[in-house]
Amino acid sequence: MHTGLYEPTLPTDRGELSAATLAYLRRASGSLPPAGDAERSDPYGDDLQLALYLCYELHYRGFAGVDDEMEWDAALLAFRRALEDRFLAALRDDAPLPADVDSALAELLVEPVQGDGISYHLRDDGTLGQVREYAAQRSLYHLKEADPHAWVLPRLHGRAKAGMAAVEYDEFGAGRGERVHARLFADLMRDLSLDTGYGRYLDAACPQMLAVSNLMSLLGLHRRLRGALVGHFAAVEITSSPNCRRLAQAMERLGAGPAAEHFYREHVEADAVHEQVVRHEVVAGLLEAEPQLAADVAFGIAATGLVEDRFTEHLLGSWRSERSSLRHAL
Amino acid sequence: MHSPRDESPRRLRVQRTGPLLVEGPVEVTLDDGTVAVSDRFCVAVCTCRRSRTYPWCDTSHRRRTAD
Ligand code: FES
Numbered sequence: 576m577h578t579g580l581y582e583p584t585l586p587t588d589r590g591e592l593s594a595a596t597l598a599y600l601r602r603a604s605g606s607l608p609p610a611g612d613a614e615r616s617d618p619y620g621d622d623l624q625l626a627l628y629l630c631y632e633l634h635y636r637g638f639a640g641v642d643d644e645m646e647w648d649a650a651l652l653a654f655r656r657a658l659e660d661r662f663l664a665a666l667r668d669d670a671p672l673p674a675d676v677d678s679a680l681a682e683l684l685v686e687p688v689q690g691d692g693i694s695y696h697l698r699d700d701g702t703l704g705q706v707r708e709y710a711a712q713r714s715l716y717h718l719k720e721a722d723p724h725a726w727v728l729p730r731l732h733g734r735a736k737a738g739m740a741a742v743e744y745d746e747f748g749a750g751r752g753e754r755v756h757a758r759l760f761a762d763l764m765r766d767l768s769l770d771t772g773y774g775r776y777l778d779a780a781c782p783q784m785l786a787v788s789n790l791m792s793l794l795g796l797h798r799r800l801r802g803a804l805v806g807h808f809a810a811v812e813i814t815s816s817p818n819c820r821r822l823a824q825a826m827e828r829l830g831a832g833p834a835a836e837h838f839y840r841e842h843v844e845a846d847a848v849h850e851q852v853v854r855h856e857v858v859a860g861l862l863e864a865e866p867q868l869a870a871d872v873a874f875g876i877a878a879t880g881l882v883e884d885r886f887t888e889h890l891l892g893s894w895r896s897e898r899s900s901l902r903h904a905l
Numbered sequence: 906m907h908s909p910r911d912e913s914p915r916r917l918r919v920q921r922t923g924p925l926l927v928e929g930p931v932e933v934t935l936d937d938g939t940v941a942v943s944d945r946f947c948v949a950v951c952t953c954r955r956s957r958t959y960p961w962c963d964t965s966h967r968r969r970t971a972d
Pocket residue numbers: 923924925950951952953954955956961962963964965966967
């Protein structure tokens with residue numbers, strides 16, 4: 576029977592925190608671990624990141640067999656808070672805070688002649704298998720592309736709101752369902768013979784990818800972190816265009832297919848515009864209205880760099896030693 | 906989005922480096938007579954001539970470093 580939206584299934588656990596979360600979601604258990612357990616857990620590790628991811632997904636699509644009421648379950652929210660506190664504290668400790676927003680943005684606006692990120696590797700030496708892994712990992716975000724950022728809209732005003740809404744409108748297809756960026760990514764996945772079902776690769780995704788997605792959900796869901804969400808979004812948009820050019824070249828070289836190429840080519844052009852609007856309207860507009868948020872904007876930029884660097888290290892490290900970056904093969 | 910019936914002037918932003926930002930949709934006629942159209946809400950027109958998606962900016966105007 577076709578029931579419209581594909582409902583993601585629950586993944587397998589990766590340790591005690593995630594096992595307890597899964598049991599609670601299934602109503603197989605009525606209690607969750609005490610906050611102290613989250614405090615002792617690795618903030619970037621599989622277990623904590625999966626537990627947090629499960630909590631956040633209730634706000635997007637939920638899971639098959641999990642009661643929609645769970646989204647606002649008070650005990651689960653309290654548990655999520657402990658996980659978030661652990662993650663956020665680690666990010667604040669580990670992400671070197673830039674001196675100010677302008678210098679943080681200026682740094683991102685300089686392009687190395689030859690960089691060493693994932694897009695360089697995929698463009699020059701990547702295999703089709705690595706491109707498929709990369710897409711499967713990133714699908715955790717791209718199949719809900721721009722959704723976490725929409726939560727910031729009611730927390731922005733005037734210029735910042737207008738600019739953010741305009742960019743989101745573009746991300747959501749500018750009025751056309753077939754142009755929604757999440758849909759363009761599903762088309763890319765089809766070209767790569769991947770399963771386009773939402774959440775299909777959650778089990779396979781590395782904790783570094785979970786952290787990339789969890790950071791967005793964390794910053795999007797908390798009004799007090801609106802400055803960091805804006806900084807994060809600026810960092811994503813500024814770094815996207817040159818990256819997407821190289822990824823489009825990788826798709827072309829590997830003959831990945833027209834939709835796979837199109838996703839990245841569209842982002843070369845779109846994000847060259849988005850980064851301008853985000854800097855001139857969203858960041859500048861927010862800081863004009865709420866100058867006290869400058870440190871939060873800078874933190875959002877730094878935290879994004881941190882989780883992206885960790886993701887890059889994991890993928891390139893795995894591939895260098897001829898291992899898959901996924902937890903199990905495609 | 907700018908409609909021809911709008912009373913308000915079309916908004917542009919010029920920058921020392923980087924593209925000219927124009928409210929879309931935009932139609933650009935190039936030297937050789939070809940016409941490029943973009944229906945984006947805001948269009949970044951390349952002014953540095955280095956773009957590989959000319960006349961649209963692709964961030965090729967950015968300063969580059971050796972490392
Ligand atoms: S102005 Fe951006 S590429 Fe030319």
